[in-house]
Amino acid sequence: xxxxxQFDRQILTERxxxxxxxxxxxxxxxxxxxxxxxxxxxxxxxxxxLAPMLRVAVPYGLYNTQQMRKLAQITRDYDKGYIHxxxxxxxxxxxxxxEDVPNILEExxxxxxxxxQTSGNCIRNTTTDQYAxxxxxxxxxxxxWCELIRQWSTFHPEFALLPRKFKIAVxxxxxxxxxxxxxxxxxxxxxxxEGYTRFNIHVGGGLGRTPVINQLIKRDLHWQHLIxxxxxxxxxxxxxxxxxxxxxxxxxxxVKAMGAEAFGERVEQEWQHIKDDDNTLTEEAVDRVKQxxxxxxxxTLDDSSCNRELASQRLESNNFGRWLDKNVRPHKQAGYAIVxxxxxxxxxAPGDITDSQMEAVADLADQYSGGxxxxxxxxxxxxxxxxKTDLFALWQRCDELNxxxxxxxxxxDPICCPGGDYCALANAKSIPIAEAIQREFDxxxxxxxxxxxxxxxxGCMNACGHHHVGHIGILGVDKKGREFYQISLGGDMGGDIQxxxxxxxxxxxxxSQDEVPSVMKKILDVYVDIRQPEESxxxxxxRVGLDPxxxxxxx
Numbered sequence: 001x002x003x004x005x006q007f008d009r010q011i012l013t014e015r016x017x018x019x020x021x022x023x024x025x026x027x028x029x030x031x032x033x034x035x036x037x038x039x040x041x042x043x044x045x046x047x048x049x050l051a052p053m054l055r056v057a058v059p060y061g062l063y064n065t066q067q068m069r070k071l072a073q074i075t076r077d078y079d080k081g082y083i084h085x086x087x088x089x090x091x092x093x094x095x096x097x098x099e100d101v102p103n104i105l106e107e108x109x110x111x112x113x114x115x116x117q118t119s120g121n122c123i124r125n126t127t128t129d130q131y132a133x134x135x136x137x138x139x140x141x142x143x144x145w146c147e148l149i150r151q152w153s154t155f156h157p158e159f160a161l162l163p164r165k166f167k168i169a170v171x172x173x174x175x176x177x178x179x180x181x182x183x184x185x186x187x188x189x190x191x192x193x194e195g196y197t198r199f200n201i202h203v204g205g206g207l208g209r210t211p212v213i214n215q216l217i218k219r220d221l222h223w224q225h226l227i228x229x230x231x232x233x234x235x236x237x238x239x240x241x242x243x244x245x246x247x248x249x250x251x252x253x254x255v256k257a258m259g260a261e262a263f264g265e266r267v268e269q270e271w272q273h274i275k276d277d278d279n280t281l282t283e284e285a286v287d288r289v290k291q292x293x294x295x296x297x298x299x300t301l302d303d304s305s306c307n308r309e310l311a312s313q314r315l316e317s318n319n320f321g322r323w324l325d326k327n328v329r330p331h332k333q334a335g336y337a338i339v340x341x342x343x344x345x346x347x348x349a350p351g352d353i354t355d356s357q358m359e360a361v362a363d364l365a366d367q368y369s370g371g372x373x374x375x376x377x378x379x380x381x382x383x384x385x386x387x388k389t390d391l392f393a394l395w396q397r398c399d400e401l402n403x404x405x406x407x408x409x410x411x412x413d414p415i416c417c418p419g420g421d422y423c424a425l426a427n428a429k430s431i432p433i434a435e436a437i438q439r440e441f442d443x444x445x446x447x448x449x450x451x452x453x454x455x456x457x458x459g460c461m462n463a464c465g466h467h468h469v470g471h472i473g474i475l476g477v478d479k480k481g482r483e484f485y486q487i488s489l490g491g492d493m494g495g496d497i498q499x500x501x502x503x504x505x506x507x508x509x510x511x512s513q514d515e516v517p518s519v520m521k522k523i524l525d526v527y528v529d530i531r532q533p534e535e536s537x538x539x540x541x542x543r544v545g546l547d548p549x550x551x552x553x554x555x
Contacts, residue, residue: 041120063374065365067112075354081355181493185201187226198222205252213503341382343380486510487506487516522552
């Protein structure tokens with residue numbers, strides 16, 4: 001992973017000192033709330049329903065065990081002993097005191113972490129596949145390109161005050177694990193017929209009040225021009241994006257108003273002025289970054305022998321076999337596997353992990369996975385380089401830590417925003433809905449029979465829980481001061497070439513909190529009745545449409 005140099009450390013040190021002074025001036029009454037607002041947002045600090053929330057940047061979801069242990073210590077010393085994994089692969093502290101935030105940032109800087117550009121109208125954390133570098137289906141490792149984007153976009157003076165927040169995702173696989181089609185810019189890495197790296201650039205996606213799938217505006221972009229082309233896109237958006245209405249300020253609104261073709265032409269015109277400037281990438285610059293992402297020193301392992309041992313261990317424990325099937329993914333290196341740690345046990349807010357669990361997971365990563373970890377878009381944690389011979393021992397320890405629920409990708413593994421329990425913007429609570437569904441559908445055999453189903457839950461139209469792209473999406477709405485829940489069906493991030501990205505359709509009138517589990521039961525009953533052999537929920541929905549589900553639910 002990328003290692004800071006002296007300039008990176010100096011920038012962080014100066015930024016922490018600057019924010020400490022700003023915070024002290026605000027607490028002394030020398031800065032007004034409106035004056036302090038942009039300053040705190042530049043440092044990842046929100047004011048939530050009950051306390052501040054500090055969002056800690058985790059570039060493309062990758063971090064090490066030293067950083068994990070520091071976060072655990074911070075949650076214990078400055079918060080309530082737990083932290084939240086967000087859908088943008090970051091961490092969030094939900095209970096820090098404002099006066100403690102400069103100290104937290106100072107301690108984060110000690111381990112090369114910060115909260116810069118995790119909020120505000122700027123370029124946010126660039127995200128990618130949680131299995132980057134080890135996935136068997138990737139064209140090439142996306143992390144060096146993410147790091148190049150991060151270095152270009154951080155503290156970029158021209159894009160520090162965009163019309164609205166801006167998000168970029170990089171995808172290098174047929175299975176879109178980065179949700180790149182729903183980003184302001186989706187960078188799709190391809191290899192041309194000669195095997196050279198090129199990029200397709202998709203622009204104008206996003207969720208929120210107006211969910212939109214982005215559109216392709218540039219094919220086969222040479223890798224040398226990645227940064228200059230992104231800069232051209234940002235320049236056009238910065239010049240033409242609306243600033244009079246924040247609900248119409250995202251680039252998706254601009255692209256829709258202009259049309260993708262016209263927007264692409266405007267970007268092309270802008271790009272011609274800068275395509276060969278200092279931001280044009282060279283082989284030397286790319287190789288410099290790639291050296292931070294070289295594969296670890298893998299052992300030479302007999303994969304067949306490893307698999308025979310796993311088959312024997314399956315006979316010892318049915319629970320281990322389930323975990324192996326559901327939470328462990330293939331690795332490109334023979335004899336190794338990718339392990340997903342489940343942060344969705346029933347009764348715990350999805351994506352939360354305690355300080356003691358964090359320290360234990362850091363120990364496991366040191367012992368079994370080269371001292372590195374990844375956060376996922378689905379709010380879980382990954383150990384990416386585990387020897388197959390270590391899987392049984394690792395599972396036993398994860399089971400003790402309540403991190404081994406074998407449900408990855410199933411109904412009881414929802415994406416869920418913090419909702420009304422924390423967020424000042426939320427119309428309704430999200431966490432109790434997730435728990436109610438988990439308790440209603442706690443039979444793993446039944447969930448396995450249903451097959452993978454993406455359940456996404458948001459507490460408001462900002463869609464932090466990505467409800468628009470859940471196979472089943474739940475949105476909290478306010479009705480005259482009461483919390484209700486709107487259900488949509490048929491959303492999809494776009495899992496592969498055959499399964500295109502889609503935005504869910506609203507089932508009908510909303511439901512009270514108590515009604516949601518029974519409504520879910522009716523939806524699933526329809527699926528069981530109509531599905532064809534081996535047909536997934538999303539494929540069955542696309543075949544029959546909304547009407548059979550609507551008729552059953554509102555009968």
